[in-house]
Amino acid sequence: xxxxxxxxxxxKNKASHLDxxxxxxxxxxxxxxxxIPEWQCCGGVYPMAGNETAQKLPAVRALNEAxxxxxxxxxxxxxxxxxxxxxxxxxxxxxTVITKANTYLENDPWYKGETRVLHYLEMLRDxxxxxxVKKCVEKxxxxxxxxxxxxxxxxxxSKIMKFDNPENPSVMESLIKALGGEPVIDPFRNxxxxxYVSAEDTELTEKxxxxxxxxxxxxxxxxxxxxxxxxxxxxxxxxDLPVKYFTELICEAFGIExxxxx
Amino acid sequence: MTENEEKKLCAEALIxxxxxxxxxxxxxxxxxxxxxxxxxxxxxxxxxxxxxxxQIKKLMxxxxxxxxxxxxxxxxxxxxxxxxxxxxxxxxxxQERPQGTDRLTPDEVKNILDDDTPQQLLMAAFRKYSR
Ligand code: SF4
Ligand code: SF4
Numbered sequence: 521x522x523x524x525x526x527x528x529x530x531x532k533n534k535a536s537h538l539d540x541x542x543x544x545x546x547x548x549x550x551x552x553x554x555x556i557p558e559w560q561c562c563g564g565v566y567p568m569a570g571n572e573t574a575q576k577l578p579a580v581r582a583l584n585e586a587x588x589x590x591x592x593x594x595x596x597x598x599x600x601x602x603x604x605x606x607x608x609x610x611x612x613x614x615x616t617v618i619t620k621a622n623t624y625l626e627n628d629p630w631y632k633g634e635t636r637v638l639h640y641l642e643m644l645r646d647x648x649x650x651x652x653v654k655k656c657v658e659k660x661x662x663x664x665x666x667x668x669x670x671x672x673x674x675x676x677x678s679k680i681m682k683f684d685n686p687e688n689p690s691v692m693e694s695l696i697k698a699l700g701g702e703p704v705i706d707p708f709r710n711x712x713x714x715x716y717v718s719a720e721d722t723e724l725t726e727k728x729x730x731x732x733x734x735x736x737x738x739x740x741x742x743x744x745x746x747x748x749x750x751x752x753x754x755x756x757x758x759x760d761l762p763v764k765y766f767t768e769l770i771c772e773a774f775g776i777e778x779x780x781x782x
Numbered sequence: 783m784t785e786n787e788e789k790k791l792c793a794e795a796l797i798x799x800x801x802x803x804x805x806x807x808x809x810x811x812x813x814x815x816x817x818x819x820x821x822x823x824x825x826x827x828x829x830x831x832x833x834x835x836x837q838i839k840k841l842m843x844x845x846x847x848x849x850x851x852x853x854x855x856x857x858x859x860x861x862x863x864x865x866x867x868x869x870x871x872x873x874x875x876x877q878e879r880p881q882g883t884d885r886l887t888p889d890e891v892k893n894i895l896d897d898d899t900p901q902q903l904l905m906a907a908f909r910k911y912s913r
Binding site: 528529533534561564565568569570571575597599672676677678679711712714715716717719720724728748749752753756 | 851875900903910911
C-alpha cells in the first residue's frame with residue numbers, strides 16, 4: 521500500500537512524535553508514506569467564509585499533487601485532515617471555488633475533488649484492518665484503561681468528514697482494543713476542548729478541558745489519546761491526566777522505541 | 783451605522799456564509815447543543831434570526847462572536863442544514879475586516895507563546911482573529 525502523505529507544520533515541529541510514530545508504525549504495517557513535495561501549511565482552520573478562496577489554495581495544491589501521482593492523500597493531524605477534506609468537498613461541489621482556484625493555479629486539467637483524503641485511523645480501519653494491527657503487537661497494553669478523545673475536527677460536519685459516527689464514534693476504541701488495551705467510553709469524547717480560543721480566553725478553555733478530564737476520570741480512564749496537536753496542548757495545559765498521541769500508543773504496543781528528542 | 787449600511791452588511795454576511803436563514807424553523811437545537819451557550823449573549827439561532835432581520839450591529843459589537851469555538855456542533859445538529867457557525871464566522875469576518883481592527887497582531891503573539899504552543903494554534907488564531 522502506497523500513500524501520499526501531508527504532514528503539516530505542527531507535525532514537523534511541536535508534534536513531531538505524532539509524525540515520527542506514524543511513519544515507524546506504517547513501516548511495520550507495510551504501508552509506504554511518501555511525503556508530497558513542497559507542501560504548504562493548510563492554515564490550521566478551514567476558511568469558512570465563502571469569499572476566502574485564496575486561503576484554500578495550499579490545500580488545493582496538495583490535493584492536485586496527489587491526484588497527479590494517482591495516490592490517496594494521507595493525514596495524521598486532525599486539523600490538516602479537516603481542512604484538506606473540507607476544501608476537497610468545495611472542489612467537488614462549489615462551482616465558484618472550483619473555477620477561482622483552478623483558474624488562479626492554472627491547473628490543466630482542472631482539479632475537481634478527485635483525490636481521496638484519508639486519515640491514518642481510516643487507513644488502519646479501512647485499508648489495513650485491525651486484525652493486521654493486532655498481529656504486529658509485541659507489547660500489548662494489557663490492563664491499561666484508555667479514553668479516546670476525538671474532539672471536533674475529525675467528526676464534524678459529518679456530511680463532509682464522513683469519518684465515523686459523529687455521536688458515537690468507534691475507530692479509536694477499535695484501535696485500543698487491537699493494541700490489547702481497555703477502551704474507556706467517555707461521553708465528552710466528541711466535545712470541544714476550546715480549540716483556538718485558548719489563544720485568548722484561557723478561562724473558557726480551562727472549563728472545557730476540566731469537563732472532559734473529570735468525565736474521563738469518573739469513567740475510570742487513566743490516560744487520554746488524541747490525534748490533534750491543539751487538543752493535546754489544551755488537555756495537557758489544563759488537565760491532569762497523561763495524554764498521548766494515538767501513534768505513540770501504537771509504537772508502544774508494537775515495541776518500537778522512540779526517543780524523547782527524536 | 784445607518785439602517786441602510788446595516789442592511790448591506792447583513793446581505794454580505796449571508797453571501798459570504800452561504801446561509802439561507804429562511805430555511806431555519808427556529809427549533810433551537812443549534813443553541814441547545816452549543817458548548818459556549820452559557821458564555822454567549824447572542825446564541826447561534828439568534829445570529830441566524832437577527833442577520834435575516836437586518837440587525838447585525840449588535841452582533842458585531844458583542845463578545846459572543848469570540849465565544850464561538852467553531853466546533854461545528856450546531857451545523858451537525860441542525861435538521862435543516864442552516865449552518866449557524868458559518869454566519870457567526872461571517873459576522874466576525876465583517877467585524878475584523880476594516881483596517882486596524884485585528885484582534886490579534888503579530889506583536890501580541892509573544893503573549894500567547896509558551897514552550898509547547900503548537901504551530902496549529904498560532905495559524906488558527908491568526909486566521910480567526912485577523913483578516
Ligand atoms: S460552532 Fe460555535 S456556535 Fe456552533 S455549536 Fe460550536 S461554539 Fe456554538
Ligand atoms: S437548529 Fe437549524 S433550524 Fe433549528 S434553530 Fe438552529 S439554525 Fe434554525
